[in-house]
Amino acid sequence: xESVGLHLPTLSVQEGDNSIINCAYSNSASDYFxxxxxxxxxxxxxxxxxxxxxxxxxxxxxxxxxxxxxxxLSLQIAATQPGDSAVYFCAENPGNTPxxxxxxxxxxxxx
Amino acid sequence: ETGVTQTPRHLVMGMTNxxxxxxxxxxxxxxxxxxxxxxxxxxxxxxxxNFKEQTENNSVPSRFSPECPNSSHLFLHLHTLxxxxxxxxxxxSSQEGQGGRPQHFGDGTRLSIx
Numbered sequence: 381x382e383s384v385g386l387h388l389p390t391l392s393v394q395e396g397d398n399s400i401i402n403c404a405y406s407n408s409a410s411d412y413f414x415x416x417x418x419x420x421x422x423x424x425x426x427x428x429x430x431x432x433x434x435x436x437x438x439x440x441x442x443x444x445x446x447x448x449x450x451x452x453l454s455l456q457i458a459a460t461q462p463g464d465s466a467v468y469f470c471a472e473n474p475g476n477t478p479x480x481x482x483x484x485x486x487x488x489x490x491x
Numbered sequence: 492e493t494g495v496t497q498t499p500r501h502l503v504m505g506m507t508n509x510x511x512x513x514x515x516x517x518x519x520x521x522x523x524x525x526x527x528x529x530x531x532x533x534x535x536x537x538x539x540x541n542f543k544e545q546t547e548n549n550s551v552p553s554r555f556s557p558e559c560p561n562s563s564h565l566f567l568h569l570h571t572l573x574x575x576x577x578x579x580x581x582x583x584s585s586q587e588g589q590g591g592r593p594q595h596f597g598d599g600t601r602l603s604i605x
Contacts, residue, residue: 414593423493423581423596424534469534478524478547479594481534 392488399457401485403470406451410480412473415444415455418484419466427455427468457487465489494518497582497597504572505605512567512600514582522587523565524594525557528579540565541587569602577604 393399405413411432416424430437430444430453437444443456453470467484474480495516504510516523525537539547540559554576556568565582579601583594 416596421598423495423497423583423598425493426593426595429593478536478539483531483533 401455403453407474410472414471416469495597509570514565516584520584524583526581
């Protein structure tokens with residue numbers, strides 16, 4: 381079946397470096413994508429979203445890139461900080477259906 | 492503060508008990524959701540309510556019974572649960588009807604079945 385997936389289950393980065401978390405999706409009908417951050421003991425927290433009519437969107441220290449040709453989504457975090465340590469999920473919205481979530485990537489920041 | 496409050500945060504129950512999970516959203520949204528989150532699995536959608544009407548039931552066993560009395564409150568009634576039902580249960584809300592919109596999550600109820 382179609383699914384949202386992540387290339388790497390874990391990612392370790394040095395504090396101050398940039399982080400890139402990748403996500404592959406397979407449903408070509410998806411027109412809306414979201415990145416969530418989930419810290420230990422908390423629910424997923426909305427970070428940034430992007431619609432399929434865009435290929436890049438920037439927030440505070442975060443950038444989401446969308447490549448519809450290869451069905452790939454990435455989250456870039458600039459100057460990664462210890463507080464960025466968490467599990468990051470991507471989610472896609474294939475039209476008028478609920479969001480489909482990936483498994484998540486655990487980001488560990490090394491001080 | 493996410494605007495979505497879940498109680499209790501932790502719940503331990505036996506397989507013969509009956510308990511309920513509560514969710515309240517303060518965001519003025521018109522849709523609410525229940526998800527199950529187990530280790531090393533993607534979020535599993537259980538139920539969706541749109542304008543208080545259930546619009547999705549993802550083949551969830553009948554031992555889970557949702558209730559949505561109004562657009563701000565959502566309950567999940569539990570009875571005769573199994574050990575494999577131990578998980579984090581997350582509630583979310585969103586404003587539907589305007590194209591894709593993010594769901595906002597509560598911090599979940601950690602459920603342990605003895």
